[in-house]
Amino acid sequence: MSSFRTAFALALLCCVPVLCIAGGARAQGAATIKIGELNSYKAQPAFLEPYRKGMELAVEEINGAGGVAGRKLELVVRDDGGNPGDAVRVAEELVTREKVDLLAGTFLSHIGLAVTEFAGRRKVFFLAAEPLTDKITWQNGNAYTYRLRTSTYMQVAMLLPAAIAAKKKRWALVYPNFEYGQAAAAIFKEQLRAAQPDVEFVTEQAPPLGRIDAGAVAQAVDDAKPDAIFNALFSADLAKFAREGNTRGTFNGRFAVSLLSGEPEYLDPLRDEVPVGWIVTGYPWYAIETPEHKAFIEAYRRKFNDYPRFGSVIGYSTIKSIAAGIAKAGSSDTDKLLKAFENLKVVGPFGPFEYRACDHQATMGAYVGELALRDGKGVMVDAKFVDGNTVLPSCAEVASRRLRPQN
Amino acid sequence: MDAFLFQALNGFASASGLFFVGAGLSLIFGVSRIVNSAHGSLYMLGLYFAWTISQYMGGALGFWGGIVLAAMAVAGLGALIEVSLLRRIYHVPQLFQLLATFGLMLVINDVALGLWGAEDLLGPRAPGLSGFVTIFGRRLPQYDLFLIVVGPLVLVALHLLLARSRFGRLIRAATQDREMLGALGVNQALLFTAVFALGSFLAGLGGALQLAREPASLSLDLAVISEAFVVVVIGGMGSITGAFVAAVLIAQIKALCIAIGVVSIGELTINFSQLTLVAEFVVMAAVLVVRPYGLFGRPQGAVRSAGDAADMPLRPAGRPLLVAATALALALLSLPLLEARFPYALIVGTDVLIAVVFATSLHFIMGPGGMHSFGHAAYFGLGAYGAALAVKWLALPLGAALLCAPLAALAGALLFGWFAVRLSGIYLAMLTLAFAQIVWSIAFQWEEVTGGSNGLLGIWPPSPFDNRAAYYLLTLAVAVVAVIVLRRLLFAPFGYALRAGRDSPLRAGAIGIDVRRMQWLGFALSGLVCGLAGGLFVFAKGSISPEAIGVGRSIDGIVMVLLGGIQSLIGPIVGAGVYSLLQDMVMRQTDYWRALLGGVILLIVLLFPGGIAGALARWTQTPAGASR
Structure with a gap:
């Protein structure tokens, strides 16, 4: 009896995965x-x-x-x-x-x-x-x-004109430690150095994504005494960094460019902690006519x-x-x-x-503008649309620099 | 110099938050031996509650009152969890509670998403403490100063509670010998509930106090739980002082890394801030290698409960099992015949088989080996990257690359296992986790070799395995061989020695078994087979990235093993199949699939304590645990 039940149970168990895997084939309408x-x-x-x-x-x-x-x-x-x-x-x-x-x-x-x-x-x-x-x-x-x-390349290229025009010598970089942040920082350094050979990058902070020690990072940036800051943090990391930086005076009198920070997804949660004056890429839905x-x-x-x-x-x-x-x-x-x-x-x-x-x-493209505080909320002001075509390498350049595998 | 001293202050402020969660986790583990993986969720809820109260009440009362109310609400929730869920499963094998709290974590995350939405919620600045004080010519937020003070205050309060009150004496007694305490007439159920509530209160308080520092977000639970475990283990499970010292240690090392920043030594440039990715795990590994029970820990007291009774001896497969296994193998073998009608079956089938190899290898050391590895993803990852790099760099063919996978994993397992088998219980588990995190961070950071966070791409099986059916059959063949070999090993003298070492290290040693060597060998073999799963994975997906070898994979493995039933040899196979298929189906069905998955896990835990295979064994009237 017992062995029969065992066999039965095991057989049942074997059928389950096969049935599940097979699943229900759905009727497909050719119309859509x-x-x-x-x-x-x-x-x-x-x-x-x-x-x-x-x-x-x-x-x-x-x-x-x-x-x-x-x-x-x-x-x-x-x-x-x-x-x-x-x-x-x-x-x-x-x-x-x-x-x-x-x-x-x-x-x-x-x-x-x-x-x-x-x-x-x-x-x-x-x-x-x-x-x-x-x-x-x-x-x-x-x-x-x-x-x-x-x-990423286009985002950085959108901010470059402002960064070059600011004519700042000492830059601090803050970016999340994964490919997006690393690539953004590398492109920024390369391009800025090409336009402004005497530029110095005085510190680089690369906190792990989602786990920034904001107080310590804001302090380390401040201690490096930069003239300007490049930021690629977003989401909760940005909110923590902004609050600590505001309290500790990290942003006082310093020019800053920041990727993505003007997107409502990341800007709205900052509420009144918006780092005013930062030049950012984003989406000012309230100002597009x-x-x-x-x-x-x-x-x-x-x-x-x-x-x-x-x-x-x-x-x-x-x-x-x-x-x-x-x-x-x-x-x-x-x-x-x-x-x-x-x-x-x-x-x-x-x-x-x-x-x-x-x-x-x-x-x-996307919009580039300056962060400001209005009615206790962050907004982008003086936002200008940047056509994506103007911040991409030309097709001839893509070919000559072999950016893309030939197939 | 001022800069470094000042960064030390930052470190102390961060340490307070870590300490609260760590202390709560430590208390709960000490008394009830529950590895509460939902502890990070309680922290997250504390922050969400505090945010909500501060929004509705506003002002100073809303902020400060909100923090206290939130912590109390979380304590209440903790008590509810203990009474309604955990109390039902104290009698089942240890670690099974881990599965229950894991299910709970999934549910809580989706409930929070439903209640508060997806957007991060930044709280107000602390009324009365919104400014800064100037120290060493630098600004320190007043709130940080408050945290620096409140951490040690809570430490002292907890210490007094434990040392001076009757409740504290009971907690300490329960930590040492809870059966004896019960025999002396103490109401254990009440004590457990109270301790769980107190631990939850601390977690909730830790979360709520972050209101002025960080936004409430849905990713907090996972981020916090790993840090909390690290704190608890470095400090020593059950030691509140240890948790405090460990929290300070980790926070200071991180602050130091950030303060140092970028350093150039000749050609070499090191960005120390990137080390914060893995700093705590490196510290944990170092501490555990030197001090097996953490800084302030002691060997765990005896736990005598029905759930931890030694497994029954394993029995070789009987006729019904052989028949069923053959039938299953034949059914799986014939799956490609159905490809025209159910093409997706082969894809899922391949994934399930890889999961089976992974789970079986993990079960090999968790079950018969008695070593609970929380970091099995390391060997999966070493195998996966080993195979991928063999293709990318050496342009090896499929067979040779698939051979590199287990070899790479074996090398890692031999190295890590040598350290790991010197520990036991939760400390061993955490050391394996630390090693896994170190492997993960190397894969993540070593851009030139591993492709960094994006990983390695374009690794597909060459002809004739470049179609789904052929690759499925290859996977099936490897999986069947792996399962049979591991099973055979357990019935070889080596397997008996391994189990003897698990059941009674002392007696095993007395009859001349070198227990540590057996465990080391078992660990290495398990890693070897696990690496095979990693190698198969790479070619099935065409790519490998650190995300695929992170904590999530280790947790998946543990869930599979426990779900199937740790005491049964077919447990991991059943568990891997059920969990993979469940996840695949649930992900398609609903927006709230995580909650559904968590709910199903909870249901299984409550219905089948002992896992699915365990329940099956009971149903077929064979003695529990004696199964196959």
């Missing part, structure tokens, strides 16, 4: 174009919730107008688990089980790169929406991957009763780009889509931009 979107929704919720709303808004608008190429868009959204191993499995699942026509998404650089690799290997179209690393379009770029958001942006913000407010964050613009533009590409290609066939994305022109909330054929980078 399926966009497989994967992102670190749990690991980076502050940026990605508005991003998702932006995507939903764009899908609604496009489908309301009859879809593209006679078909409606369908969004299949997945969490990538916040690590590259899971992300690749999720991408496989989207491609094999959901039979999506193309992939989009990712936020963190290493996940973006892992999916880029996957797309090249499995020959799937992939639009990297948010990861910043230059490697997605340059060192590790491939034929199947395009990228929407301004890269172009017709494209007005239409976008109105539609966004109507649907969600909230103001858009920078992530919303990215999510919205991701879907708009895909729709434009499919419309130009006339189908969602991967090869046709890849061809269509070459020099594809898209109109997003920031106006028109295009996907460069030479390195697959979009020329969508």
Whole structure:
């Protein structure tokens, strides 16, 4: 009796995984174009919730107008688990089980790169929406991957004119200790030194992401007696650094440039601790008067009763780009889509931009402005739009410097 | 010089926060032996509560009153957790509570996301202490000065409580011998609840006091829990003074690294601020190597409870198991036939098989070996990077690269294992964690070789393994061999010696077994097989980055082993299968998948104390633990 029950139980146990693995095959409607979107929704919720709303808004608008190429868009959204191993499995699942026509998404650089690799290997179209690393379009770029958001290089290049114009000799650098921060600091140093050979970098602080010892870092920066500060911290690290720096007088009388700090995702949580006077890249949604942006913000407010964050613009533009590409290609066939994305022109909330054929980078720009305090909240003032094209190396340069593997 | 002295003040301010969480964790462990992995979540909740109260009440009362109220609320929550959840599982094997609190951590994180939203919430400056004082010509925030004072004050208060009050005597007695305490008529249930509440209060207080220094964010729980463990272990489990000294030590070393900044020695440039990434783990490893029980710790008192009774002897596989295993192997072997219909099955199948190899290797030392490794990701990582570098640098073919994986892991396991087997229990676990973090940080920081945070890309299996079915079959073959070999080893004289060493080191030694050598060998073998899992992983995903070999992977392994049942040899296989498939399914189903996953884990813990395989063994009426 006992051995029979044991055998039965074990047999049952064996069936479970096989059944689970097989899973339910879903009926697929040929009518819709399926966009497989994967992102670190749990690991980076502050940026990605508005991003998702932006995507939903764009899908609604496009489908309301009859879809593209006679078909409606369908969004299949997945969490990538916040690590590259899971992300690749999720991408496989989207491609094999959901039979999506193309992939989009990712936020963190290493996940973006892992999916880029996957797309090249499995020959799937992939639009990297948010990861910043230059490697997605340059060192590790491939034929199947395009990228929407301004890269690390572009972000730094946007701030350079202000940094050069300030004519400061002694610079301190503060950046999170991972590829984005390291690359940003390296590009900044190289470019500033080229423009201003006598520049000195008096200290570099690279705290671990999310675990900054803000008091000690702010003090170390102050002790180095710099004339100016370059910052690439964001999120909770930035909030802690800003408060400590304000109290300790680290920022007093010092010029500073800072990446991403003007994005509402990172600026709003600072509340009244905004480091006034910093020159930053970001998204001053309250100050953009172009017709494209007005239409976008109105539609966004109507649907969600909230103001858009920078992530919303990215999510919205991701879907708009895909729709434009499919419309130009006339189908969602991967090869046709890849061809269509070459020099594809898209109109997003920031106006028109295009996907460069030479390195697959979009020329969508961002705003550069000065941080100020208004009604107890941080805002960007004197914000100017910087076209992405003006801060990218030219296609001839990309080729001559061999930034991208030839394929 | 002034600069360094001043940075020491910063260090003391940071140390206070660390001390509160560490002290709470230490108290709870000392009395109830619970490794509370939800302790960071309690800290996080303390900060969120304090933020909410300060927003609604505003002003000085809202801020200072909010801190006290928040800490008390967290204490209440802690008591609730103890009564409703932990009390039900004191009788099951140690470490199983770890699984329960891990599930709880997942749930709490998603609940916080639902309640407070995703955006970071920065609190107000402390009313009355918003300015600075000038020391050594530099500005120190008044609030930091307050923290510098309040840390030692709490230390003294706790010390008095423990030394002078009846409650304190009971805590100390329970730390030393809780069965005896029960026999003397002390209400243990009440004591445990009270201690858990007190520990939670300290965690909540630590979190709430950060209100003026850092925003409440959802990533705090994980960030804090690892630091808290480090503090507790360096100080010695159960020692409050130790926790304080350890917190100061870590905070000072970090502040020193930051103060030194960039140093150039000839061509070599070292940025000391980058060392803060791993400083605490290096300190912990160094302390544990020199002092096996931490700075102020003592060997743990005896714990005699049903849950910790030695396992029953293992028995070779009976006929039903052989039949079932063969059937399973055949079913898995035939999976590629279904590829046309269920292409995703092969992908998940490959992942599950890799998890099986990983979990089985971990179980080998956790179960029969009796060494609870919290850092098994190290050998997974060494294997993965070993294989990846063999392809990238030496352009080795698949077979040779897959051979490099276990060899790299073996080298690491031999080195780390030599130190680790000199310790036992939670200290051994934490030393393995420290080594894993050191491996992780090397992979993270050594940009030129390991590709830094982005890792190594473009490592795909060459033909004929470049299609899913072929690679799946390769993985299956490796997994089957690995499982059978590890199993066979346990029934070889070596396996008996290993288990003898676990059950009674003294008697094993007396009959001539070199227990340490056996453990070292077991550790190395486990690392070797684990490296194989890492090698398979790289080629399945095409890339490897530090994220894939971090603490998360170690935790996954422990969860798999415990979920399946640590006392059963099929436990890790069942656990790896169930956990991987569950995670894959749950991630697709809902936005709040972490809470769902945590909820399912809690449910399993409550329904099947002893793991799924353990429950299965009981159901089939064989004596518990005697399974296969």
